[in-house]
Amino acid sequence: xxxxxxxxxxxxxxxKNKVPHGIVLFTRLFELDPxxxxxxxxSTNCGDAPECLSxxxxxxxxxxxxxxxxxxxxxxxxxxxxxxxxxxLGRKHQAVGVNTQSFALVGESLLYMLQSSLGPAYTTxxxxxxxxxxxxxxxxxxxxxxx
Ligand code: HEM
Numbered sequence: 001x002x003x004x005x006x007x008x009x010x011x012x013x014x015x016k017n018k019v020p021h022g023i024v025l026f027t028r029l030f031e032l033d034p035x036x037x038x039x040x041x042x043s044t045n046c047g048d049a050p051e052c053l054s055x056x057x058x059x060x061x062x063x064x065x066x067x068x069x070x071x072x073x074x075x076x077x078x079x080x081x082x083x084x085x086x087x088x089l090g091r092k093h094q095a096v097g098v099n100t101q102s103f104a105l106v107g108e109s110l111l112y113m114l115q116s117s118l119g120p121a122y123t124t125x126x127x128x129x130x131x132x133x134x135x136x137x138x139x140x141x142x143x144x145x146x147x
Pocket of ligand 1: 060
């Protein structure tokens, strides 16, 4: 319950500015693994990170990711209701060539984004609370790879 409060409070302001915070997350992700840029092949402009980060299709994906996080935060009391949605989302990512290991880097980038926007409010317990929620989301998505 304490974890839920930490997550909700920290997301309250971040969630109002999804695109800028999502850009911080993906900028970090592409620093950690530039090869992920190539998976956004729908955008012919995605030659490098700055080009990708300014492409409208890519920014739509940034918004989509942030909306999924937003949904998880809103459903902290009943995350299991998102399971089917997340499993299907995992399937779609398998289809576009994403590797499940990449989700660990997304998690690191999410924490990086939280740390850079929350500053001193980013505590060990807040970090742990987010990691726990994120790992539930990722394990549900990862089930989309089975079979
Ligand atoms: C769709 C790539 C991580 C949420 C897509 C698509 C691509 C893609 C290529 C299809 C085109 C599009 O809709 O823009 C990636 C890569 C990721 C990643 C390379 C990181 C390794 C995530 C994460 C989430 C997410 C972590 C949410 C937690 C979505 C959603 C869609 C989508 C909601 C739309 C699915 C639909 O059409 O129903 N992603 N993605 N993505 N992604 Fe990701």
